[in-house]
Amino acid sequence: MKSIFAKAAVAALALGFASETMAEEWNVSVWGKRRAFTEHIEKLAELVAEKTNGDFTMNVSYGGLSKNKENLDGISIGAFEMAQFCAGYHPDKNPSITVLELPFLGVNTLEEEVAVSNAVYAHPAVEKDLARWNAKLLMTSPMPQYNLVGTGEPRDTLEKMNGMRVRATGGIGQAFKAIGAVPTSVTSSEAYNAMESGVVDTVAFAQHAHLAFRTIDQASWWTANLNPGTVNCPVVVNIDAYEGLSDANREALDSSIDTVIAYYLENYGKTLAKWDQVLAEKNVTKVVMSDEEIAKFKAAAADPIRDEWIAKMEAQGIPGQELYDLVIETLKKQRM
Incomplete structure (x- = not known):
């Protein structure tokens, strides 16, 4: 009898070890606090855990694993399995996806932002670019067009923006520089202090970040309507970690992407819907730029920065013209 119980105990112990071995636990590096910008990641963690009965779980860390500008580096060395970052934080590390941050691309909706991001992420040159960091592009974090908040007299003309110190990264920062403003690329987490201390006069963000x-x-x-562009902030996974998943867990991950993006869009819509209420509550004046001023901004920034970007990419062996054309063609198809 003792022998039977002993064998049963060994079998149970072995089964426990097997279950532990099969379980997957990923660490996910983001920053700031939970907000509309991270809801698709939170939803993804929820779905994969449900689909795998807890065999695949994700621990989402807000700044506890890495600084936001170092998330891609952390992915490259396998310090964590998943991370979110913004291309404009380090354009030299991810030059191919900065096409999505060019000013005045004409993206009008979050759905269009998802479409152009997906198209660019799937391009072989982009996959190769990110693979240098052992990173696989998993999904985007679509954001609406950026706009400014500022103190003092409203900057409602390009002339008034000359010399303006603005927190703006990537192509948006380049656009403001083209009209005489002075961009700085402090991180989103540092923007409040930069504004409070007078390091910057204005901050360019999407609504959720403001x-x-x-x-x-x-x-x-x-x-309300400057709309110079937006930043592109993908979610990436470590290639080795992704390929090391069991078939079932990889399927649970891949099959959840469309669902979590749809959830993100719905949730972000709620943020946009309450924005006017927030402005009223905080007594913030809504500044509407004239069509003439916006046209002047585009003439100074859009074409020159795009042409410079294409030339720079081509010189690096990246098909810049092809990637830009892909964005424009995707927008056309999305609107058909």
Whole structure:
């Protein structure tokens, strides 16, 4: 009898070890705090755990694993399995996807932002570019067009923006530089302090970030229709970790992407819907730029920066013209 019980105990112990071995636990590096920008990641963690009965779990860390500008480096060495970053934080590390940050691309909706991002992420040159960091592009974090909040007199003309110190990264920063403003690339987490201390006069963010990082709390005005562009912030996974998943767990991950993006879009829509209410509550003036001023901005920034970007990419062996054309063609198809 003792022998039977002993064998049963050994079998149970072996089964426990097997279950532990089969379980997958990923660490996910993001920053700031939970907000509209991270809801698709939170939803993804929820779905994969449900689909795998807890065999595949994700621990989402807000700044505990890495600084936001170092997330791609962390992915490259396998410090964590998944991370979110923004291309404009380090354009030299991910030059191919900066096509999505060119100013005045004409992307009008979050759905269009998802479409152009997916098209670019799937391009072989882009996959090769990110593979240098052992990174696989998993999904985008679509954001609407950026706009400014600022203090003091509203900057409602390009002349008034000359010399303006603005927190803006990537192509948006280049666009402001083209009209005489002075961009700085402090991180989103540092934007409030930069504004409070006077390091910057204005901050360019999407609405959720103005709320999450509290720049709206210091603002006296907001540009409602400047829309110079947006930043592109992918979610990537470590290639080795992805390929090391069991077939079932990889299927649970891959099959959840469309669902979590749809969830993100729905949730972000709620943020946009309450934005006017927030402006009213905080007594922030809505500044509407004239068509003439926006046309002047485009003439100064859009074509020159695009042409410079294409030439720079081609010189690096990256098909810049092809990637730009892909964005434009994807927009056309999306609107058919």
